[in-house]
Amino acid sequence: MNISAFREFEVPTSELRKSCDLEASGFRTSADFPPAAQRLGQQRAIDAIRFGLQIRDDGHNVFVLGPTGGNRHGLAEELAKERASSESPPGDWCYVNNFADPERPHNLHFPSGRGRQFRKDMRDLIEDLRVALPATFESDDYRAQLKAVEEETQKEVEAHAKTLEDRAKSENVAVLQTPTGYVLAPIRDGKVIDDKEFSKRPAAEREAVKEAIERLSEELRMHIEQIPKLQKQHRERVKALNREVTEHAVGVPLSDLMEKYLTLPAVVAYLEEVRNNIIENADDFQAPESSSLPFLRRDTSQSFGQYEVNLVVSNDEKAAAPVIFEPNPSYTNIIGKIEHRAEMGALLTDFRMIRPGALLTANGGYLILDMHRILSRPFTWEALKQALFAKCVRIESPGEAYGFVSTTTLQPEPIPLDIKVLLVGERWLYHLLAIYDREFNDLFKVAADLDDDLERTGENVEAYASLIASRIREKELLPFGLDAIQKIVEQRARRADDSERLSMHMGSLEDLLTQSDFWARQRDALTVDASDVAKAINEMARRLGRMRSRIIDAIQRDTLLIDTAGSCVGQVNGLSVTDLGDYRFGHPVRITATTRIGSGRVVDIEREVELGGPIHSKGVMILAAALSSRYARELPLSLHANIVFEQSYGGVEGDSASVAELCAVLSSLADVPIRQNFAVTGSTNQLGRVQVIGGVNEKIEGFFDLCKKRGLDGTHGAIIPHDNVKHLMLREDVVDAVEKGQFSVYAVKSVDEALSILTGTEAGQRDENSEFPEGSVNNRVEQQLIHYAGLRKTFAEGSNGDEKE
């Protein structure tokens, strides 16, 4: 059979690449296209997100599933903002000092905007008091009152002393003051007398003086004991005076504030606490005494600082509920933190150093987080779940939360949480969490699964073109000509691996637009045209194409042995795809099979050496089953076949080579050579039906590139599954070559069709006698298997059934 016999399997050029034609739209450049329809092709995910945003239940947080670059964040943020715009902004939250227990700061809740106002009011109050209180204590009025108190005390002290001194004097005893106390000594004529003079006095007088000194000493001791009481009494008088003065100074401004916040009982109660605290600690607000030693100087700023307000959440400038995306979801960025300041070698903190995390900033609204990043930050995921379960945010350091450290720190009052969290992540992450994290399903009950692609209908293509045009405008790129947009649409189908669908991977679309714009600017163009898009695509491939070039080079130099001409028994060109993430390429691989008499075993050498993946092994097992079910079914399969990917030193995975492998085995059995100007891809089922495979475009192009290098002569071609035709979006140079008759693409539905093309010999169908036509490949295979079965039987009889392979 010559090639022309297989025309029926040839894929028409019109089906090799489905072109995009937007001429009918009437638009000439991207500037003419209307704004893109909102959220093209993601209706199911949109409905899911909207459902999650609207349902008011604690566990109905949303997980947006989709690949990276699939506009997951954009869509989540857009829909959250849409929802938030219809909601009023939540209130403000402040932390204030807890005067009774400063380590447990209180929170205060305000209607939006009033928290900031309250902070300002308290700052103004502090500023006023900072001036007014010391001034009050410096005033003449206060000094006069203080002096009066001191004089009163002094009088009392002196009165005690004077009484004692007078009594002593009347009994000829002087009370002398030493630096540390008092000495009682006898006097005569107002002067202390010494022992000589004292001894000259009459005995009765001496005794009387001694007795008086003894008695007065006791009274003096009792007087001394009274002094601390008098001092305490004095301090209390001074304190009472200070309180009175302070109360007068703070009374009016604090009453005004209380009046202002009358509708907020918690705030009024706090202001009452402030008033009491200021009055109670009035001494702290007096002008500090100077000291040459810095650590002895009293810092009144600290005294006033305790009345400051730490505004942790402020929504005053927003007209809607907050929508926050936290790009770095570390524990502290999500939960918040308590900062410290170094002072005299110690780390100190107070309520003013409490910092909110994203949970608080977004409280009353929506928080968008990247799940992958959450899981890569220690403690964040557990803390997030804990906050959502507890419905409150407790700001504490991770060390504190997990009991790693036990230093004294703050324990701020938890703030109630009313938030909707939207996690964004890849599908595998969602499914892993759903299976292994038992709390995940309780908290994230809404899954919004983004579609990877969009059906390529005429309507959708125009909408997609509008989407492209919108992105161009958003990114302020040069206008794209209609040919460029058409080219991009075609590339998006290629990206989707399907001529009938368009990829919705927005990241790669934007990359292509940006790079096309770059190449247009490089040539000083005012509009991006199709050549710029093609250049962007080609340059991207070239940048990543080192490995592809090396493989083609190795084949060219016969380092990797691939024939593209002639024919060979048991040897076929398979097609493989190497995926490098952003870039993948196809190239041919040599698959060989050898057969001999055996016990029905088909050995996959890749599997034997553990280089074959499970799906590849499955493919080989299926082809073994296909073999045994198609030929000499009444006889034991007396075959031993070995299949190998020649010069493959890495892993082999997938079943897309099973057709090629089966053809190689059949070629070997039938002793019919396979034409090397073909390459084949496709998987087979047990019935010999050829099924779809992935990467069909790259595979064809890989073989085409090699043949082109060696010279296309019209005999070269690739055989693909018929069901893959709809996925064809081949490069234009491949399509051109096919059009010129230099290259062919064949689509087959069965292994027999592939076998016929590959061998140039009819595969053969069973006739009414259930026999294959004489000379057909299948007939030769069956005859060979019958022959093996006979031989095997003979051997078995000769060895008394003790058969071993």
Added chain:
Amino acid sequence: MRKSDQPPRVDRVVIAITELAPLRQMWGEALQFLAESQAELHALFVETEQWHRAASLPFTREISRVSGTRADFTLQRAIQVHKAAVARAQQQLQQLAAESDKELAFEVLSESDQERIRELVADGQCIVIATALLADQPVIKELQELGCRIVLIKE
């Protein structure tokens, strides 16, 4: 300005103190006089002998101002009290003089050392700023008799 309107000339300012003198108040007073003249500045620590006399009596006790406890007031204790008081007073006055950038002569004399007192006030006009505790002491009486102006400072 007529001659009669001028303040009286001051050649010497004497600060007369004893153990419990209010030094800061006295220093403030002295500075006022020094501001108006180029007078010399002397500090006299007047030793009263009452401590020695009191200490010579076997039954004299010192009663602590802080605790009210009683302890023997011996001659040794009297000397100790006196020396400590002198040293403290000298240190404080020297510090005040340094802060005010003034020269200060400090000396200790007994209440009966009338010869030294006469030498001190022999030439020129002298103002004596004294603690009220010395008001009844012979030294103040002597200074008054020598024509000094006496300013008594009460604590």
